[in-house]
Amino acid sequence: MSVxxxxxxxxxxxxxxxxxxxxxxxxxxxxxxxxxxxxxxPYLYISPFFLLFALTGLFPLLYTGWVSLHNWNLIGGQGKxxxxxxxxxxxxQPYFWNAxxxxxxxxxxxxxxxxxxxxxxxxxxxxxxxxxxxxxxGVLVPFVVAPVAxxxxxxxxxxDQFGLVNExxxxxxxxxxxxxxxxLASHLAIATMVNFRWIGYNALIFLAAMQAIPRDVFEAAxxxxxxxxxxxxxxxxxxxxxTVIFVAITSTIGGxxxxxxxxxxxxxxxxxxxRQWQTLTMYIWELGWGQRNFGRASAVAWxxxxxxxxIALVNFLLTRRIANQGGRK
Amino acid sequence: xxxxxxxxxxxxxxxxxxxALSGCxxxxxxxxxxxxxxGKEPVTLSLATFNExxxxxxxxxxxxLNPNVTIQHKKAATTNEARDNxxxxxxAGSGLSDIEAIEVDWLSELKEYPDQFVDLKDPAVEGRxxxxxxxxxxxxxxxxxxxxxxxxxxxxCYNAALLEAAGMPSDRESVAKMLGTTWDSYFDAGKKFVAAxxxxxxxxxxxxxxxxxxxxxxxxxxxxxxxxxxxxNPEVKEVYTKVLNASTKDNLSAHLGQWSxxxxxxxxxxxxxxxxxPGWMLGVIEGNAAGVKGWDVANVFPGGGxxxxxxxxxxxxxxxxxxxxxxxxxxxxxxxxxxxAFTAKGTxxxxxxxxxxxxxxxxxxxxxxNAPTGKIFAERAKAVGxxxxxxxxxxxxxxxxxxxxxxxxxxxxxxAEASWAKFLTAVKSL
Numbered sequence: 001m002s003v004x005x006x007x008x009x010x011x012x013x014x015x016x017x018x019x020x021x022x023x024x025x026x027x028x029x030x031x032x033x034x035x036x037x038x039x040x041x042p043y044l045y046i047s048p049f050f051l052l053f054a055l056t057g058l059f060p061l062l063y064t065g066w067v068s069l070h071n072w073n074l075i076g077g078q079g080k081x082x083x084x085x086x087x088x089x090x091x092x093q094p095y096f097w098n099a100x101x102x103x104x105x106x107x108x109x110x111x112x113x114x115x116x117x118x119x120x121x122x123x124x125x126x127x128x129x130x131x132x133x134x135x136x137x138g139v140l141v142p143f144v145v146a147p148v149a150x151x152x153x154x155x156x157x158x159x160d161q162f163g164l165v166n167e168x169x170x171x172x173x174x175x176x177x178x179x180x181x182x183x184l185a186s187h188l189a190i191a192t193m194v195n196f197r198w199i200g201y202n203a204l205i206f207l208a209a210m211q212a213i214p215r216d217v218f219e220a221a222x223x224x225x226x227x228x229x230x231x232x233x234x235x236x237x238x239x240x241x242x243t244v245i246f247v248a249i250t251s252t253i254g255g256x257x258x259x260x261x262x263x264x265x266x267x268x269x270x271x272x273x274x275r276q277w278q279t280l281t282m283y284i285w286e287l288g289w290g291q292r293n294f295g296r297a298s299a300v301a302w303x304x305x306x307x308x309x310x311i312a313l314v315n316f317l318l319t320r321r322i323a324n325q326g327g328r329k
Numbered sequence: 330x331x332x333x334x335x336x337x338x339x340x341x342x343x344x345x346x347x348x349a350l351s352g353c354x355x356x357x358x359x360x361x362x363x364x365x366x367x368g369k370e371p372v373t374l375s376l377a378t379f380n381e382x383x384x385x386x387x388x389x390x391x392x393x394l395n396p397n398v399t400i401q402h403k404k405a406a407t408t409n410e411a412r413d414n415x416x417x418x419x420x421a422g423s424g425l426s427d428i429e430a431i432e433v434d435w436l437s438e439l440k441e442y443p444d445q446f447v448d449l450k451d452p453a454v455e456g457r458x459x460x461x462x463x464x465x466x467x468x469x470x471x472x473x474x475x476x477x478x479x480x481x482x483x484x485x486c487y488n489a490a491l492l493e494a495a496g497m498p499s500d501r502e503s504v505a506k507m508l509g510t511t512w513d514s515y516f517d518a519g520k521k522f523v524a525a526x527x528x529x530x531x532x533x534x535x536x537x538x539x540x541x542x543x544x545x546x547x548x549x550x551x552x553x554x555x556x557x558x559x560x561x562n563p564e565v566k567e568v569y570t571k572v573l574n575a576s577t578k579d580n581l582s583a584h585l586g587q588w589s590x591x592x593x594x595x596x597x598x599x600x601x602x603x604x605x606x607p608g609w610m611l612g613v614i615e616g617n618a619a620g621v622k623g624w625d626v627a628n629v630f631p632g633g634g635x636x637x638x639x640x641x642x643x644x645x646x647x648x649x650x651x652x653x654x655x656x657x658x659x660x661x662x663x664x665x666x667x668x669x670a671f672t673a674k675g676t677x678x679x680x681x682x683x684x685x686x687x688x689x690x691x692x693x694x695x696x697x698x699n700a701p702t703g704k705i706f707a708e709r710a711k712a713v714g715x716x717x718x719x720x721x722x723x724x725x726x727x728x729x730x731x732x733x734x735x736x737x738x739x740x741x742x743x744x745a746e747a748s749w750a751k752f753l754t755a756v757k758s759l
Contacts, residue, residue, distance in 0.1 A: 075419050075442055093758055155590060162594040180589070181740030267588035270728060273735035274742060274751070289416075291725050291759060292438065 061305070068298035074288065079295075086299035090287075096300065098275055099283040100307070102187065106262070106279060107255035109191035110198075115247055117195070118202035119240075123232055125203065126210045136207065139200030150193050151264030158189040158265075180266055183276040190277055193261040198254075202247050209243035210236060245319040249312050256308050257281055280304045367652045368397060374654055375401045375426035379411035382430065382478065382640070383670030384661065391660060398653060401426075408432050419445055425645040427654035431475060433639045436465055437719035443472045447644040447651050454659055462679040465716040466641050469553065475641030476662040479676035481607030482709035483541060483635040485515075486614055488529075489698065490623030491602040495525035501700065505629040508603075512542060512571065515631040519581040522602055530583035533601045535576040535738035536731045537587045541605045542568045543727075544717055545632050550727070551720030559726050559756050566749070569734070573745045576738045586739045593617050605630070607637040608677040608706045615696045625698045628705040634712030639679055677706055684710060722759055729755035 068086050071079030090096050121139060129135055142150070157164045158179040166176035179189045213236065221231045237244075259281040263269045270286060271278025278286075280300060288297030378384065388400045403426060405411040412435055418424040419442070431439060439446070450473040462477040485508055489499035497518075498507055507518050519531030532538055543549050546568070550559040559565055576582035583601040585592040595601060596617035606614065606626065618624055642658040644651055660666060664682035671678055672688060683689060684707040692703030733752035736743040743751065 074416060075438075075445075077420065094754070095758065159590040159594065161585070161591040162598065163590070178740070180586075181742050267586060267592075268728070268731070270732065273586075273732040273740050275732075289413075290728065291722075 064298045064301050067294055068296075068302055070295050072294040072298070074292035074294055082295070086295045087303070090296055090299045090303065095275060095278070095283060096303075099271075099278050099280045102183075102262075102271070102275075102277055103256055103258070103279045103281075105184075105187050106190055106194070106258055106277070107252070109187055110194040110258075111248070111251045111255045113191070114195050114199055114202060114251060115244065118199050118247070119206055119237070119244075121199065121203040122206035122210055123236065125207050136204065139203050141200070142196050143198070143201045145197070147193075147197060147260035148264050150197055151261050154189065154193045154196070154261075155265055180272065181274075181276065183274075186265065186272060186277040190258075190261050190265055194255070194258065198251070202251070205247060206240060206243060209240050213239045241319070245316065248315055248319055252312050252315050253308055256304065256311065259285070280307075367656050368395065371397045371399075372650050372653050373399045373401060374428065374650055374657055375403060376428045376430075376657070377403045377405065377411065377414070377426035378430040379405040379408050379432075381674040381676070383672075383674030383676050386673065387661060387666050387669060391657060398657070400657070419645070423647055425647055427644065427648040427650050428658050429643050429645055430478070431641050431643055433465060433481075433636075433641070434724075436474070436641070437723045438721055439643075440466075440468050440474060441721050443468045443470075443474065445646055446472075446474045447646050447648075447655060449473045449476055449644060449655060449658070451655075451659070454662075457662070457664070457681065458679050459681055459684075459710060459713065461636065461713050461716040462639070475643040476658050477679040478640045478642060478662055478667065478670075480679035480710060481609055481636055481638035481677065482706050482713055483605055483607045483630050483637055484705055484709050485603055485627045485629055485631075486606035486610070486697070487603040487625055487627060488599065488601075488621070488623045489625045491527065491529050491599060492522070493623075495522050495527045495602075497522060497525070499623075499625075501625060501627055501698075504625070505627040508627060508629050508631065510629065510631065510633070512631045516571075516575045516579065516581060519575065519603075520579050523580055529599055530601045531581035531603060532575075533583050533592060533595060533604045534585050534587045535572045535582050536734045537605055538575070538582075539568065539572045539730070539734055540637070541630070541635050542572065542632060543730075544635050544637070545714065546717055547715060548718035548720075550723055551718070553718060553720075555720060557722060557726070557756060557759070559730075560753050565730075569730070569749065570745065572734065573737050577745070582738055584739050584741070586735055589739075597621065605635070605637075607635075608702070608709075609638060609675075611694060611697060611702065612675070623698075624696060626694075626700045626702060626705055628708060630709060630712065633714050634709060636710075636713045636716070639677075677710070679710070725759050726756055 067078075069083060070081055073079065125132075125136055125139070158166075160166065160176070160178055160180050163179070165179070169176060177185050179185050217235055217239075218231060221235050226234065258279050262271060262277045262279050263282055263285075265277060266272060269282075270290070271282050281304070284297045284300045284304070287293050287300060376384070376388070384402065388402055392398055392400055405414065411430070412432070415425070415429055415431065415435070450467075450471065454476065458477040459480070462480055463473065466474045466477065468474065485504075487499075487504055489504075492499040492504065498504060508515050509518070516531075522531050543565070546562075546564050548558075549562065549565055551557055576584070583595055585595050585600065596614065597620075599621060604610075604614070611626070614624060642662060644654045644658060648654055662680070664678065664680040664686070667676070667678040667680050667683050668686050668688055670676050671683070678684060678689065689703045690701075690707060692701070693699045694702040729752055732755070733748045736748040736751070737745050
């Protein structure tokens with residue numbers, strides 16, 4: 001094929017240029033430029049974000065992948081290329097799987113109640129309240145508190161022997177909960193901190209979406225005889241679907257990367273004596289900064305990345321299916 | 330939504346990696362070596378410390394004495410912050426101060442990279458420090474990484490009121506005699522105390538006791554050649570068993586994880602009668618036990634002596650003014666200056682001569698029943714034995730060990746044998 005290609009005359013353009021009319025060429029060129037302008041400019045305008053992302057997001061991502069294929073010490077730097085040995089090693093570690101379990105557990109315990117409660121709070125805020133702005137700003141207050149500060153305060157509340165929560169349980173005649181040694185209890189305590197910070201924030205996002213719902217839909221529903229609860233379930237929630245998807249995906253990303261709260265949950269920050277609440281990010285930290293093994297830490301970081309992508313996809317498909325079902329009524 | 334958090338994480342990791350990258354292309358320092366001439370050229374020295382070294386007035390004094398020198402002092406709020414800064418910039422190959430303060434605990438890992446630090450060995454400063462202090466900062470080939478500043482010789486702090494309630498002697502001398510010089514005699518006294526049935530435990534935390542005991546082993550977890558011996562070292566297993574027997578069988582422990590909120594609260598609710606205390610711990614106890622009467626210090630430490638904490642000044646070899654930096658570090662760590670720092674911020678000296686200074690020996694502590702703390706800790710400092718060998722994996726193995734102890738002592742989720750088995754798995758995974 002290629003041979004015949006070469007034999008063929010080099011396209012009609014040569015013949016056309018022969019008349020040698022410069023004006024025609026210039027016109028064509030400036031037309032070309034304005035065509036580029038129309039086509040390329042939008043991308044140019046949006047490019048700073050992507051350039052920045054390439055620098056601060058994509059490059060570290062790829063570089064982490066490169067590091068994960070080597071023996072790599074925090075101070076000593078790059079060592080031998082060892083292929084996927086780090087991945088193999090990490091996948092064989094019970095601590096890795098323990099961390100995966102903890103991360104998922106804390107993620108579920110925080111994300112699910114978070115979305116549900118945020119929806120409910122948003123619905124209440126959407127009602128005709130006095131001093132609206134006060135309440136709306138009020139739910140955002142926990143969000144401006146630094147996570148480590150939240151951690152320290154809740155850590156005090158959840159102290160095993162002399163914590164407020166256990167004192168209170170004692171008043172009710174209940175046994176103290178061993179927040180720092182029982183796995184599920186520690187997850188609950190950490191999820192509480194996360195929820196404390198993020199519910200208000202998510203509630204405001206839902207609130208914004210709710211206010212965009214045309215009011216006449218509600219009026220119609222009221223005329224049809226739907227009560228407040230029925231309206232919430234059958235009108236508000238279905239119309240919030242895109243927002244729910246957005247919140248679900250972002251809270252998945254955040255929930256799987258949870259670090260601050262479990263890290264300050266006890267004094268040593270390694271996730272408990274039996275690693276009851278060691279999350280994946282904490283495991284990365286332990287490998288990278290505790291053991292100074294950047295190679296293995298990067299391997300875990302990549303596995304975490306893949307996990308997030310996977311779960312976000314599942315998330316997306318699930319919510320889309322629900323959305324479709326609801327939408328075709 | 331968690332976008333901001335994700336962004337923060339992203340940019341943080343990017344920053345780390347960018348630093349790591351530039352480290353690959355670090356060029357050789359073009360500066361005068363540590364033996365270059367000093368005292369002529371005008372020079373700006375940077376000094377990085379953390380917490381309180383008590384150097385503020387000293388730096389002014391030095392600048393008056395050496396008009397060619399301007400000093401920039403950077404103070405990190407916590408040791409963790411300082412350590413992160415140090416490791417990141419070591420990895421990057423640039424950005425460190427001319428003098429970097431380090432903690433004794435970081436030595437084992439930093440000694441892995443001696444060429445990152447100027448060898449500060451100098452006949453002029455030989456014999457300035459207690460032997461164990463210098464020994465800990467010297468690599469096997471005799472490379473001295475840092476000049477010692479303060480130290481943390483350990484004694485035993487006790488609550489005299491609790492001892493009295495149990496019908497035991499409570500004045501400093503008799504308590505020191507009763508606690509004795511071995512761990513067995515310390516635990517025996519504890520058994521007597523607990524047998525009195527007054528309620529409080531003998532010590533705060535099995536992990537804290539283990540820390541004191543393990544620091545007296547010449548090498549606990551690793552051989553000099555880097556092989557890990559933690560699993561097979563009979564000494565480690567013996568100490569482990571002994572501490573946990575004291576904790577569970579004899580019930581001497583208050584089952585508190587050191588530094589946990591419960592531990593802090595335990596001082597107020599008087600849950601334990603004794604705790605191992607280096608000099609700097611006195612301030613911690615005073616803060617935690619504010620309002621509680623009866624705390625005192627006994628001039629004794631079971632099993633010989635012990636040191637916990639203390640710092641060094643190093644001169645990173647990436648610095649441009651190594652000779653001037655070395656001169657300043659040597660001046661700051663001289664006994665006369667350290668005494669001034671001690672008076673300013675209570676950093677206990679590690680210099681032999683400073684330990685005989687009147688100012689130090691005359692110091693008493695009102696909270697601890699006016700105990701002559703200066704004198705007590707000066708004697709405790711002399712009792713510290715050879716510094717234990719700590720290899721590059723010391724931190725990680727010791728963390729695993731502390732977790733093993735916590736599982737039994739605090740969480741009570743495992744018995745000693747099961748927890749030991751988990752410790753072995755953890756060590757193997759390093």
